[in-house]
């Protein structure tokens with residue numbers, strides 16, 4: 001029996017579930033790198049239903065499934081948009097859950113994945129629903145922190161757009177399960193909404209300059225142009241939330257820098273060569289983590 | 304002889320201690336519309352010792368089931384229900400706030416799947432924390448001014 005049938009929100013998992021998945025992911029790293037072959041999901045089919053464009057999430061699920069010996073069918077964003085015009089999501093899910101053994105869904109509306117789960121005969125994995133949840137991203141973020149730093153007793157700064165970034169919102173929730181000190185670094189207008197601060201301890205609003213020499217993890221997110229009234233305002237604000245090698249001279253040696261990618265220019269390429277840069281590793285860790293999730297939700301089907 | 308603001312009913316349901324001004328919403332929650340067949344009388348802004356002012360709703364000839372009645376707690380957590388038979392109160396109880404509600408509250412989040420054209424009934428988790436709070440089962444949006452979304 002699997003620990004969970006669907007993966008809709010990180011809130012559906014408790015700390016033990018999370019640690020279980022992270023541990024399982026560790027065991028899959030060799031296979032994820034292609035150093036070892038596996039057939040644990042042989043004969044199983046994953047359907048990628050992406051009603052919004054995505055490369056990373058979709059591709060890493062595809063790699064994860066294939067590296068475990070399974071197969072993948074894809075519905076492209078273009079196909080999805082023509083389907084969406086004529087058919088309800090409920091019907092699409094009912095049909096596709098007859099074709100596939102597991103479905104990864106990305107959809108522009110919040111709550112779409114939970115609704116899909118109600119209409120599906122097979123496990124649904126939420127690949128992002130509007131401004132809502134993106135639990136596999138959170139799990140791979142936690143995995144990266146665990147592998148490259150530690151999940152226990154660290155100081156982590158979340159920087160950039162804390163208001164709209166769903167990645168940040170779910171990561172904060174998950175981090176509170178662990179013993180971490182969290183610093184929030186953002187422009188005034190892009191602060192973390194109050195509702196996410198509820199019940200949080202060890203969270204502080206800070207400036208990058210004040211904490212750069214003390215933190216273990218710096219999680220950077222993109223500040224989007226569309227959030228600002230005009231180009232000039234955007235450039236002024238975004239300019240002060242950029243990381244370069246110069247700034248990192250003051251950082252702890254063990255500081256790691258993360259980013260959900262794609263980046264625009266918030267992390268200068270000069271950082272890539274430093275030992276702090278972990279964002280490409282982070283992207284890779286999406287594969288073993290998604291392998292762990294797939295094999296977990298599919299273990300019930302095998303019974 | 305007790306003073307009654309509206310005439311006695313022989314049989315039916317009396318909903319008392321409704322927060323003043325919420326009587327019409329109570330009817331909406333109970334699914335009673337202008338073209339329903341029940342006879343309904345209402346008293347609004349009735350002076351009350353406990354509440355200052357209250358509303359009262361009487362539905363004649365109909366016993367509304369408890370599950371249905373408990374939904375009233377969303378907007379009137381102090382409401383009391385009196386089931387009347389032969390002009391006498393047969394049973395009296397206070398509404399209990401349900402933990403989960405289907406189909407009464409509309410999600411305020413326009414980007415929520417429950418506001419799309421999918422075959423979907425809005426669902427909310429409900430609790431009391433100084434006031435009644437509801438959270439959308441689908442998008443997690445919290446609703447505090449519930450009356451506005453019924």
Ligand SMILES: Nc1ncnc2c1ncn2[C@@H]1O[C@H](COP(=O)(O)OP(=O)(O)O)[C@@H](O)[C@H]1O
Pocket residue numbers: 305306307308310311312313317319359361385387389390391392
């Ligand atoms: N036969 C009846 N027909 C209509 N309303 C009634 C009847 N009997 C009692 N009520 C109403 O039910 C509510 C509760 O009645 P009662 O228990 O006597 O008062 P209270 O709860 O204020 O002590 C009151 O609003 C009263 O007017």
Ligand SMILES: [Zn+2]
Pocket residue numbers: 111410411412415416417439440441442443444
């Ligand atoms: Zn909602």
